Amino acid sequence: MNTNIIYGHVERLSELLRLDSRTAGLEYGLQPVQLEVLRYLSVSNRFSDTPMAVTEYLGQTKGTVSQTLKVLEKKELLVKKNDEKDRRSTHLVLTEQGQKLLEEIIPSEVFLNACKDLTGSERKDITAALARLILSLLKANNMKTFGVCKTCRYNTRTNTGDYYCNLVKTALSDYEVELICREHQAPEGEV
Amino acid sequence: MNTNIIYGHVERLSELLRLDSRTAGLEYGLQPVQLEVLRYLSVSNRFSDTPMAVTEYLGQTKGTVSQTLKVLEKKELLVKKNDEKDRRSTHLVLTEQGQKLLEEIIPSEVFLNACKDLTGSERKDITAALARLILSLLKANNMKTFGVCKTCRYNTRTNTGDYYCNLVKTALSDYEVELICREHQAPEGEV
DNA sequence: GGATATAGTATCGAGTAAAAACTATCTTGA
């Protein structure tokens, strides 16, 4: 029964966000999914900024995602850059305009007002609760966690203190370890 | 900044639920919104089971909702009954088939598995956190709370112990006070 | 070096959602 209540709440919250997102994107002619893609790309690292990564993130089909990206490209909110090593693959980079638009629209005025209504400890609780639920859902869906490198089991530090990814065998900058990676794996033992 | 993280989490959760809902409804040819309408109607009271109430709940336009309802009616998951007093108004009643379908599909297997992963206290925390966030969002959107009569300021008890709504001036059964009402108002002081 | 896997695109069809125009009924106020 408890589960039913949680489901109901998540459904309600989901609908409210969709409404908010739809309204926020409206004046720029952007759909909820398009905003979501922009937000994802703004925080994804260089191994995770491809159409296929977006596809996995959204859980949609690649054809659908391809369409969405085409629209965003046409609106000049992102550009496609060929991968130098793998010529099948393209990287999606937000344009300055795209980055700016995203910062303007999200979070929306309404969402910010809603958060103002919360105390600091409420925000902390809510953040933790959401993260916990998302993790369980991802696990149940056999979906990847899309966490940032800093929290990944593959991330290590060299004796000079630099970050190094053991999966792709590459050094990562202080900036990069804060970005989302499609290969992210929680440390063993955690969930 | 905290706010940005919350927004991101809600967006992610929202996308995951949508995916779940889409998958769950797929084999019955039902869309996420349609499931949402069915779920709402299954827990709404006799003042809140009209197309207009659904419209308010979803935050969509009445034309859109009218389309959705038409589909559900055609699938024989609900029937429309004329209001006896106000002939403009119709009540939406789930058919046995509709009720059964809803119970079968929602929450989905995947969602249930995700919840199994949570401890009792985690569930409690998550439920509370979601409720808190939803309330703030509704407030910021100037939307109604859609709570159950039992928690409404208009709900009172007569000296015989029966429930009575001071807004619509009607007695309510023990069953009815557990249903959602579109006129729901939190007691004064609470948010 | 040929089979297979992977990244991505193009097209089509079913469905969502808003906007605007419409009907029917109810309420209100001069």
Add this chain to the structure above:
DNA sequence: TCAAGATAGTTTTTACTCGATACTATATCC
């Protein structure tokens, strides 16, 4: 009391989402 306006709901049109399917191009694996 009856005309004006408010309310409940439908229909039509248009733009967009998303999945399915079929397609091209490149990479990988025996």
